[in-house]
Amino acid sequence: MIEKIAHFIVNRRLLIAILMFIATSFFLYNALQIPIKTFFPDLLPQNHPFVKLIKKHPKFGGTNSVIVGLEVKNGDIFTQKTLQKIIDFSNDLYFLPSVDRTKVMSLGVNKVRNAKITSWGISSPSILFPEAPKTKEGIDQLKADVYSNPTYYGNLVSLDAKVALLKMGFFEDKLQPRLIYKELQKLKTRFEDENTKIHIVGDPYLYGVIFSYLPQTGMFFVITIVAMLLIAFLYTRSLRLILIPMTSACICAIWGLGFIQLLHFNLDPLILVIPLLISATALSHSIQFNRRVNEEYASTGNLRESCIITIKGLFFPGLGGILTDSMGIFLISMIPIPLMNKLGLFMFLWCLSMIPVVLVLNPVINLYLPRMKNAKKWREQRRNGFMESFLLKKIGEINCRPGASWGIVCVFLVFAVIAFYLNMNIKVGNVNEGTPILKDSSQYNQDVKFMAERLPGSMNPMLVVVEGKQEGAIKQPELLKLVDQFQACMAKIPEVTCTLSIVNLVKGINMAFWENNPKYFMLPDSARGVYANLHLLTSGGAEPGDYDTYYDFDFKNLNITLYVENHKPEVINKLLATAREFISTHKTDLAEFKLAGGRVGVIAAFNDSIMVHETTTLGVALLLTGIVTGIIFRSFLAGLLLVIPLSLASWFTFAYMAIQDIAINLQTLPVSIIAIGIGVDYGIYLLSRIREEYAIKGNLDDALKEAIGTAGNAIVLTGIVIIAGVVFWNFSDIKFQAEMGLLLSIVTIFHLLGSLLLLPAMVKIIKPQFLFKKETIAARNSGQEAVSSPLFE
Structure with missing residues (x-):
């Protein structure tokens, strides 16, 4: 099958080029029409009971x-x-x-x-x-x-x-x-x-x-692209190895943006950094593919044959890597927040576009470019360079020393135990009063800090809706007294600065009858007194809508607002626990107390969604990665070998987040999943190259050294390009972009260490049978074709 695929791509290159040009033009036309805006309903976990309560009683306010x-x-x-x-x-x-x-x-x-x-x-x-x-x-x-x-x-x-x-x-839908x-x-x-x-x-x-920061974001995109191009050129000294991967990443971006428009989605400025991660993944696959073409051309001197050999060697590893990337990203759409649903779906399609662009179009582009000059000299320079002749050679030798593999595994285990301890302190949700999207020094967060100090609680209302069983329910003195008791109970929480409901206004009217004597700031004892006070309250010149935030027009439902000093997870949990305990011990047939609206309610809904889906989504992503790679290599041991470094890289990154007090929130959640896709590509390409080299050399140590020196070189190049590109985002005024640039750099370093040190060490110790093919050196050198694809032997 792989033989037929390789020859089809090479022999039908003109047809493929025309079809790809038409498809890219179509997607470019749609991409230019994408609306860049924030649609506020997309930001809320719509299926959460708190959000449903807010949508059911929009007049009570508290959000937007x-x-x-x-x-x-x-x-x-x-x-x-x-x-x-x-x-x-x-x-x-x-x-x-x-x-x-x-x-x-x-x-x-x-x-x-x-x-x-x-x-x-x-x-x-x-x-x-x-x-x-x-x-x-x-x-x-x-x-x-x-x-x-x-x-x-x-x-x-x-x-x-x-x-x-x-x-x-x-109004939410008109913002x-x-x-x-x-x-x-x-x-x-x-x-x-x-x-x-x-x-x-x-x-x-x-x-x-x-x-207002969009121009700055655009500037950082340009700087990132220039930095990636410059680093790639300095590393490879080959324009071919720069332009083809960058062209591939750009074409994938055009397709991905076109999918957004075709799906009638908007591009939210909050997630503009995520497309950069997908582009980095496309860059990774393309660098691996085109470096292999260069290597094969240096050996054969025939570009057509080089493309065929590369397709046969990398098509299935590339396909496996892209599929694992795509399925992991698709899991983001399972998070019950519309923004995440849309993000997961269009990023899934964007990622799948790498299959035709990288695996099919890249050999076609190579065949239409001028023949490479001095390919053998280029290969010798690269093999004699610092990275391949010294660093990667040393890494290969370390893994082949007696007992060294066990030492590497033990070192990773020690750090895993430390990371486990640190992960226990990682925070979930918005832990600071200001927005985690902007830096603490921003004018917005400075204003938040000022308001929190001077008017504590003003920014964090929590709404509790009392739903009456029938019209006029809130005119009943028994219900109002219960509401008053609830407010008194919640006011005992130190972080609650004020409680407010129609009860406060009725008590105020009652006090006014007694010459504003505070002693009479109390509810009337009879239904007649309550009726009278409510009538006086609304008939003294009030206009329509003046009391919409307190109760509805038929006196059936009322709203209680609690103003809270901050929205830290522990404070929110205390509020909800106290409210639920009161509700469970003070039942009434007149109404039902419902939690919780307002900004605190929305943040609580976010925290619940993140808590439920953060571990689940990451775990399922790793499981799918293991299954797909197991199928690709026809061995579930291969899947396990690849998942272990990925899991540890995520673990180490979360430990760093705990140390730096970076919380897991709506913005950071997708990055950890996308980073898995970047890391698994490294492992797949390295394992496939070990398998090929063992078939030629017949010795595991030699196969490891050669694979680390060749596929490992492309892995390091990809990692350096990604790190060099995103490191500039640390200077962004948008804290989210700065943190994501830093986190992506860190997780890439962990993936590099896992792929180049831990994965070869585990291979050396376990000696998995799926790597040991029976194809001989003579068969390869004589040009005989293998009966089946190397990956499915």
């Missing part, structure tokens, strides 16, 4: 929100100028693109009111709107109104009165991060002065910030 902190440097916010700024800023927020106007909240909006008892009844005038007080008496009254209301003091105004909070929510970022930046420039500083945080704004 942006918070603005208006800080005064000298004095406090209670000046006519600053108060008017709050009003004007709030008015402009209503006109932001895709904003939900019912969720705009600040001291300066009409819905923020203060209940007052008058001679004719209750009045609920706006606390500040429509204009700032111009007299000292008016400002003093405003201070008294704010300081006496826990709903506003510490929530909309910081405890030192130097920061005013402005909140807004956005336009770039426009939101652009408009908020305009408002920031407009309202900042020598005494006023604006701090803006929130995911819709954050993704706009990320979009």
Whole structure:
């Protein structure tokens, strides 16, 4: 079969070239139309009960929100100028693109009111709107109104009165991060002065910030490509070995991007570094293939025969490597987050494009290029170079020394035990208050730090929805008292800074009837009292939507908001455990308490998804790798030999992440799986070359040395090219890209060590029978064809 495949490719090269040109042109046309944007529903684990609860009660908010902190440097916010700024800023927020106007909240909006008892009844005038007080008496009254209301003091105004909070929510399916970022930046420039500083945080704004770094990301892509080309040229001194692999990687990229458009997906800027990893994989396969062509040409002097020999020797190893890469990547689509579903699917197709591009088109390109000059001289230079004549030669000799293989295995086992201990400390989820996507020194994370210090809890709401069994359920005093007890229970958690629900407002109305005596900040005892307070609350000039975040229109469901200092996994677990314990011990026939919405709920859903799928996905990826490589080599021992170095490389990388306090999150999860594909390619090519060389030399030590010196040379070249390319990403302002560049460099080093040291050592110790073919040197030298493919002997 392999004989027929090789001759078909060589004899039908013109037809193949035409078909590949047509296909690439088609995919290029589609690739140029890809929308680069973030679609927010794609970022949520849609099947998680927390996310389902958020989608069921969208009016309660808590997600897709942006918070603005208006800080005064000298004095406090209670000046006519600053108060008017709050009003004007709030008015402009209503006109932001895709904003939900019912969720705009600040001291300066009409819905923020203060209940007052008058001679004719209750009045609920706006606390500040429509204009700032111009007299000292008016400002003093405003201070008294704010300081006496826990709903506003510490929530909309910081405890030192130097920061005013402005909140807004956005419609999820209409979010336009770039426009939101652009408009908020305009408002920031407009309202900042020598005494006023604006701090803006929130995911819709954050993704706009990320979009602003796209030019820098493009620059790093260019630098990466140039660095890869330069390193490859310095290493190989062959333009042929540079241009063909880079052309192959570019064609695969065109196909992959074309698949994105054909599937009607968008290219999210968050995952722009992932295509670089796939391109690196394509580069790896192509370097292996074309270096073998060069080697064979130096021996035969016939380019056609060199391509045939290379196809026969590398087609099945390459096919096995690409299939294991593809299936591992496809597992990413099993993670129940739409962004991961899309990423896994189009990267799977992108990876499969390497089969026609590398394994079929590469020999065709070689046949149409001019004949190689001084091929024998090039081979001698490479074999006499430092890498092959010294480093790789030494590695080969080390593996062949008596007892050295056991020593190598023992060293890896010792480090595996250390890594196991370190892995116990690795963190899952977003462990820091700021975003893990940007560096700590970024303006965004500095604003997050400021808001966390001055208005703790404002950025981390956790929503608990109380779903009534029938309309009017929340008017029942028994249910409101249960809600009050729940809030009191949750408020005992040190990280909870504030709890808020309609109960707070009803208690506030009750206190107002008793001349604002705090002693009467309590719920009425009767249903009539609750009805009266709710009526007074909503009839004092309230507008439609003013209380949407507290309860729904038929008084069936209500929302409890807990403001939390941070979203560390241990804090979230404590919140959920306390809430669940209360719910399980306080049953009622009136309603059901449902967890959990808000930013804390979304992060908890992410953490659950990562915890469940991180180990499972990685384990299945390794299992599939073992099965496929076992089939390719007709020996499951081969699969086990390849999986062991891959597992240890992942293990060592996670240990490094634990040391550096890098958590496993949505961004880092795909990298570990893709890195498995890069590493398994090294092992497959090395084992296949050992098998071929043993058939020629008949001695395992000689076969190991030759394989390490030839296939190992291409492995090292690929590794150096990848490391040299991605190392520049460490200078990116996007922390995710910087960390991924670093992690990919580290895991590549571990894969190189595993392939060149541990894998040969295990082969030397075990002496697996699948490597020992019966083809003789005489058969090879006389040009006789093997009965079957070397890999299926």
